[in-house]
Amino acid sequence: MGAHALLSPSAAHRWIRCPPSACLEREFPSSSSEAAAEGTAAHALCEHKLRKFLKLRSKRPHSDFEDDEMDRCSDAYVSFVQEQMGDIPSPMVLVEQWLDLTRYVPEAFGTADCIIVGGDMLHVIDFKYGMGVLVEAEHNPQMMLYALGALHLLDGIYDIQTISMSIFQPRRENVCTWSLTKEDLLRWARDDLVEKARLAYAGEGAFCAGEWCTFCRAAVRCRARSEEKLRLAREEFRLPPLITDEEIEEVLSEIPDLIKWANAILVYATDAAVNHGKAWKGFKVVEGRSVRKYKDEDAVAREAKAAGYTDIFDKKLIPLTQMEKLMGKEMFAKTLGGLIEKPLGKPALVPLSDKRPAIHTDNVRSEFKTIMEEN
Template sequence: MAKHALLSASGAHRWLECTPSALLELQFPQSTSEYAEEGTAAHELCELTARYFLGEVSEMDFENRRDELAKGHYYNAEMQECANDYARFVTEKTKAAQESCEDAFTELEVRVDFSKYVKDGFGTGDCIIVADKVLEIVDFKYGKGVRVEATGNPQMRLYALGALLKYNTLFDIDSVRMTIFQPRLSGVQSSDEITVKELLEWAEKYVKPRAKLAYKGEGEFAPSEEVCKFCRAKAQCKARADKNLKLFDEAPDAMLLTPEEAGAILEKAADIQAWLTDLEGLVSSTLLSGQPVTGWKMVEGRSNRKFADELKVVEAMKSAGYDESLLYERKLITLTQMEKDFGKKAVAETLGELIVKPQGKPTLAPAKDKRPEFKPEEQLLAEFDK
């Protein structure tokens, strides 16, 4: 079984902000999900494909190992296409580094150690390109639900810190460039660059003291939507509950809420809906395990009728004299499914302008959201220009 660091790079956004959470999480078992397993499969394929593009494995070895990975549940054309895009990206970055530094080299799936600043701290960098002046870190993200930003990203910075400690004796490194490669979000590439001086100052003045608190389970809890999202203790954390419950004690004095007051409540309550869902999950799992929870019980939910055996249904209807063609409806598969089955590039090349993206429905979002503001007057003018 792989060893997990208490203060991992992947969880840094959590334990750096909410230092006691690292030890609190130890009371709960490690879990996985279909998305995590899919991501692991994609990373394995990306590493193999990148090694092939870089000439580290032969074509025969690549095809044999890829065929083995293809037997897995998650492999499909879209995943291979993403792996190819990643491999090309890494190869191009490597060539660019070697043009300015003859001895530059690339390493994949590298264990980096940043325990100088974080006790027992280590992680695995997807891709590290080592060269004079600029050290580059590339992190592959297969998820498409949330865009991951490189700017100020503590996971990337800890990888950069570990890589710098590993390779700084080989080259004269002035800065570190960190890139998130997230191909399923329209090939999004988010990059950030920081000087070695700034990185080491961040590590010494911010990371080191907070890591000491986190390792001992000390410091202040700092629950928030982002911090709590993947915390294993999120459903039972008292600090999170207290923060959310306090909102109900802050009702305005007036009999009617103003839009400004409603907006302020929405901003404070960003985590409440997720918190209530987590509480439902906790109570439901407790009841299903056979333990009582006062005031609650599990009941049978609504279900829809269905055919017990579709083949036998068709035969029975045909025997009754119905035309088989009337039993089926013809429906085009979704664009997402088509791209997954045949590959995004192949579908785009075949369909071209037949693929359109209508304007999205106006959606409420916090002011800090990176998407541009929707302006009704501009939409009205656009309609007149058609």
């Protein structure tokens, strides 16, 4: 069994929806990111603190990423596990448990951050340090795969009936738990997972683009995704009177992803042209816009003064956030609080899931009209 199985639980939400993506991704190198390294460091700290809490041997890990926030989040994770243990009779806790998933998914394995088992209950907990994507526990295939692995490991010892899965994502203030029966989990594995895993392993099945494409390594070159985006782009550029409100709503919800996809294509094509000599038909590489600047400010000041010019310096206040940092929040509020104002932001159309409260459009209509006219 290799260290990198083709079908990983963390990518299951993608290969379940788009089975051939797993094989297609192999054509593209995997890249490691700073965020991933930070996540690994946070997991190591969580594991250490949980082991200590359980009175197991552990050596404190050290990393350059460790800071107050990571310390707080890992403490909160341990408290959360402790709370969940209270709901399970005579709980046994497994930390960073390796799980064999091959009964359902070829060559697959995974490591669960924490498993609590006792009586007829099984609880799988996953710590997420990322801030980008809000992770839901409900119908989360990664968690369901871990639950299947844990069930395979423990069902002979315990008579498990109820399975809970929790995502603990402190930097998004997201803690969510979803429960289901053992029968329902096994039914999902039998009726859905096994066939999707078979197709994915064989590189078969239909390509299907959706929000799960975001972290797919094939995303920039993928034809299915490209066709989907171009279809949406065509809709977007049709005159509004020709499409219905429902179609506009569909396009609106796709715009952020559409822009991300278009930017990714531009970055890819630019890199290929500039760094690898690729010639794109109808395009050329030019020098970007740039502005003139002083080579040496001291020398400029010296020469300008020598030539008799004295009014050459521009004195202005440091930016507001820098001033607040300089004074500290309390002193800043005391000294300058009355001199700070916060103008109304430009009205923006965002999905209902956005945390900001809705505003009354009557109050901003005339301002928005001015903005539209200016543009």
